[in-house]
Amino acid sequence: xxxxxxxxxxxxxxxxxxxxxxxxxxxxxxxxxxxxxxxxxxxxxxxxxxxxxxxxxxxxxxxxxxxxxxxxxxxxxxxxxxxxxxxxxxxxxxxxxxxxxxxxxxxxxxxxxxxxxxxxxxxxxxxxxxxxxxxxxxxxxxxxxxxxxxxxxxxxxxxxxxxxxxxxxxxxxxxxxxxxxxxxxxxxxxxxxxxxxxxxxxxxxxxxxxxxxxxxxxxxxxxxxxxxxxxxxxxxxxxxxxxxxxxxxxxxxxxxxxxxxxxxxxxxxxxxxxxxxxxxxxxxxxxxxxxxxxxxxxxxxxxxxxxxxxxxxxxxxxxxxxxxxxxxxxxxxxxxxxxxxxxxxxxxxxxxxxxxxxxxxxxxxxxxxxxxxxxxxxxxxxxxxxxxxxxxxxxxxxxxxxxxxxxxxxxxxxxxxxxxxxxxxxxxxxxxxxxxxxxxxxxxxxxxxxxxxxxxxxxxxxxxxxxxxxxxxxxxxxxxxxxxxxxxxxxxxxxxxxxxxxxxxxxxxxxxxxxxxxxxxxxxxxxxxxxxxxxxxxxxxxxxxxxxxxxxxxxxxxxxxxxxxxxx
Numbered sequence: 001x002x003x004x005x006x007x008x009x010x011x012x013x014x015x016x017x018x019x020x021x022x023x024x025x026x027x028x029x030x031x032x033x034x035x036x037x038x039x040x041x042x043x044x045x046x047x048x049x050x051x052x053x054x055x056x057x058x059x060x061x062x063x064x065x066x067x068x069x070x071x072x073x074x075x076x077x078x079x080x081x082x083x084x085x086x087x088x089x090x091x092x093x094x095x096x097x098x099x100x101x102x103x104x105x106x107x108x109x110x111x112x113x114x115x116x117x118x119x120x121x122x123x124x125x126x127x128x129x130x131x132x133x134x135x136x137x138x139x140x141x142x143x144x145x146x147x148x149x150x151x152x153x154x155x156x157x158x159x160x161x162x163x164x165x166x167x168x169x170x171x172x173x174x175x176x177x178x179x180x181x182x183x184x185x186x187x188x189x190x191x192x193x194x195x196x197x198x199x200x201x202x203x204x205x206x207x208x209x210x211x212x213x214x215x216x217x218x219x220x221x222x223x224x225x226x227x228x229x230x231x232x233x234x235x236x237x238x239x240x241x242x243x244x245x246x247x248x249x250x251x252x253x254x255x256x257x258x259x260x261x262x263x264x265x266x267x268x269x270x271x272x273x274x275x276x277x278x279x280x281x282x283x284x285x286x287x288x289x290x291x292x293x294x295x296x297x298x299x300x301x302x303x304x305x306x307x308x309x310x311x312x313x314x315x316x317x318x319x320x321x322x323x324x325x326x327x328x329x330x331x332x333x334x335x336x337x338x339x340x341x342x343x344x345x346x347x348x349x350x351x352x353x354x355x356x357x358x359x360x361x362x363x364x365x366x367x368x369x370x371x372x373x374x375x376x377x378x379x380x381x382x383x384x385x386x387x388x389x390x391x392x393x394x395x396x397x398x399x400x401x402x403x404x405x406x407x408x409x410x411x412x413x414x415x416x417x418x419x420x421x422x423x424x425x426x427x428x429x430x431x432x433x434x435x436x437x438x439x440x441x442x443x444x445x446x447x448x449x450x451x452x453x454x455x456x457x458x459x460x461x462x463x464x465x466x467x468x469x470x471x472x473x474x475x476x477x478x479x480x481x482x483x484x485x486x487x488x489x490x491x492x493x494x495x496x497x498x499x500x501x502x503x504x505x506x507x508x509x510x511x512x513x514x515x516x517x518x519x520x521x522x523x524x525x526x527x528x529x530x531x532x533x534x535x536x537x538x539x540x541x542x543x544x545x546x547x548x549x550x551x552x553x554x555x556x557x558x559x560x561x562x563x564x565x566x567x568x
Contacts, residue, residue: 073096146458147230153194190230229457236480239485278470284533293429300427302305305336306393313402314342317354328365339370379412384422397428407497430562433498434556455555515546516562
């Protein structure tokens with residue numbers, strides 16, 4: 001690993017260096033993915049069964065409310081300038097305070113967010129035009145990423161916003177205009193499309209709904225949910241802006257409510273659908289976080305005879321089939337009992353189905369498995385006494401994209417963390433979206449979400465065809481719904497809330513938790529996945545204060561962290 005300031009970027013791990021690690025041998029990226037030597041009929045995720053299944057009150061809570069918010073309700077331009085500032089947590093404002101300060105968000109302060117996102121555009125574009133490409137392969141390699149298109153559009157938007165009202169645009173007046181000659185026709189159209197979207201968001205943020213609606217109509221004509229990544233992500237942001245306008249003006253409100261009620265991403269993830277499996281198999285993020293996280297668990301329970309895993313959101317249970325394979329392949333394992341307690345507040349029947357599949361799979365692996373379901377009406381009713389704990393078992397807590405769902409319910413988040421602390425697990429593994437989508441200010445959330453989802457759509461373009469049905473479903477239902485919730489809703493209706501690892505770290509510290517360093521084996525697992533997908537040039541691993549940050553072309557996507565409890 002190469003040191004970069006206080007962070008470390010994982011560049012490469014030679015197999016010869018880590019080959020002696022027994023823990024690594026137990027957990028291979030091939031488990032549950034391409035393992036052909038397991039012929040048991042009960043193998044839950046075998047290639048045969050998969051074909052079948054494819055058809056089928058916190059006092060300082062304000063810290064979790066927003067990590068980059070200016071006191072004066074910043075405009076769009078400032079948000080774009082501020083968004084890339086790292087290691088800085090300005091004063092925090094709650095949703096209630098934000099409403100009191102609500103006004104048209106047009107000020108130079110808000111330009112900071114976009115300005116930082118557009119930083120380096122002049123240098124980047126200068127390098128671009130110096131290296132013209134003729135052959136198709138070179139042109140593909142030299143094609144601007146979605147993030148770069150967004151940054152260029154942000155730069156142009158800032159420039160136009162900073163001009164006097166009576167200013168007549170001129171090519172000579174734009175400091176980056178000469179560099180734009182290097183853009184292809186498609187890239188030029190994409191930049192213009194994003195500029196138009198930013199103008200829409202600005203008008204909507206200023207509550208100029210008539211003007212915003214007209215701009216939205218223009219956007220709709222240029223974007224497409226079947227086009228390139230820029231056109232696709234703009235399409236879903238247009239839908240979100242339209243829903244926000246409808247809510248603010250009272251138009252088509254019934255349709256907006258119906259759209260929200262029709263699909264629940266968290267509930268949908270509780271069953272293994274074709275698009276879930278396709279995403280797991282074809283996009284690196286799922287496998288990357290899963291294998292690195294399970295490696296950390298194995299290392300902490302390696303000598304335990306009884307293991308008790310408390311899963312805060314079990315979903316399809318894929319992660320535990322992989323763990324069982326790893327445990328079964330360990331020649332030193334003397335496991336007497338693997339107990340899994342699945343925590344839930346709804347859809348008990350779906351959790352029961354997951355339990356049945358896991359019990360069936362455990363038999364094929366000769367793993368003694370006990371599966372328990374703990375249902376509560378909401379997490380504020382969670383108590384330590386509800387868990388069946390044994391003195392001689394090692395307890396592990398696993399949370400995959402679950403804690404963020406409690407950010408709109410601080411009392412429930414408080415309750416969960418207090419109970420976890422009382423259980424005193426040997427380790428807690430947490431996987432979360434690494435982004436700041438929890439600002440009480442619309443413009444902040446809009447810009448943060450645009451760059452985050454832009455990177456995700458760029459990634460999907462790399463690994464899945466544009467007309468892939470599973471990609472279309474994932475973008476429309478899962479990412480599209482997330483974008484609409486972040487952009488179009490406020491208050492407790494806004495369920496999709498994400499905060500960065502810095503915020504979680506400060507929050508966890510209140511409960512006597514400190515991050516544990518990821519082992520070389522865990523990092524090696526993550527590196528193996530990147531090599532498997534041949535995306536070393538795009539997918540980067542950063543270890544920031546012991547927590548693993550996964551980036552796509554520079555944009556943080558998710559965090560994986562391991563936590564242990566210290567004495568007060």
